[in-house]
Amino acid sequence: MKKAVYTSYGSPEVIQIIDIEKPIPNPHEVLVKIKASSITRADTMMRQGTPKFGRLIIGLFKPKNTALGTGFSGVVESLGNKVTKFKIDDEVFGEKLFSNGTNAEYLCISEDSIITLKPHNISHKQAAPICDGFLTSYSFLRDIGKLKQGQHILVNGASGSLGTAAVQLAKNMGATVTGVCSTKNVDLVKSIGADYVIDYTKNDFTKMRDYFDIVYDSVGKTNYSKSKKTLKANGIFMTPVLGSNVLWYSIISPKRVKFSATGIRKQRDLKMLLAELVTFFSQGKLNTVIDKTYKLENIIEAHKYLESDHKVGNLAIVN
Known part of the structure; x- marks a missing residue:
């Protein structure tokens, strides 16, 4: 072979x-x-x-x-x-x-x-x-960020693999979703459920103040120090992208900054998440x-x- x-x-x-x-x-x-x-x-x-x-x-x-x-x-x-x-x-x-x-x-x-x-x-x-994009993002949204209905989440890199998954999952979980992407992908991000879309070539989301419950940086293109002013009082910044910045902040501010490698989570937990995703896909709720x-x-x-x-x-x- x-x-x-x-x-x-x-x-x-x-x-x-x-x-x-x-x-x-x-x-x-x-x-x-x-x-x-x-x-x-x-x-x-x-x-x-x-x-x-x-x-x-x-x-x-x-x-x-x-x-x-x-x-x-x-x-x-x-x-x-x-x-x-x-x-x-x-x-x-x-x-x-x-x-x-x-x-x-x-x-x-x-x-x-x-x-x-x-x-x-x-x-x-x-x-x-599915296990690279949806399983990782679902692990973050449900278990790490504990996203709740009615919360407002920003997805940085909303047109990527993790991002397109996160936008759809967050909407299914009852959240308000703001996606960040380039000009050419604005329509796509809107079409998969984002309530608001920020074109990063025209606007900088880090200039917003006290706006989001969660900032999910799916692509590792920003960091907590840049994004923290956009978070509400108890908001969190989370990312699956390994970097010294996020590792440091996750140690000194573990309630505010979350990093996780989905692949090292317990297998039984991942299988439970995957079973839920299969149901969502079977029902036509995800694409x-x-x-x-x-x-x-x-x-x-x-x-x-x-x-x-x-x-x-x-x-x-x-x-």
């Missing part, structure tokens, strides 16, 4: 497509023939080895894990002899972190991991990015915004496009 890997840090050109043997599932694993997989900003940061202090964890001089991709959607092709939760030909989707990668043709994954049946009303390319799709052999071009900062919503690798 074909699989995307990188063995050194650097530009998109460090990515290689290699041929390896198709994996064989262990007793509690399923073998998934991948129809679509995710590609995210986090993938480009891992490939670049940035921020550099992160290399203390992911590999000081070269990556410890050379695989790419976390989200996937596909069809169960075979089962381990102790699998009870899935059957052959089930359409499934999910996420596999710190693993052998999903930008590939096949994947073995435990039936108890982040994997579930795909709703029939969405495609594989729409399902593959995955897809910008472009790429074939696996063109993954280098996909990484280049990600780095151009022109991406809207999500990208998907399709097999």
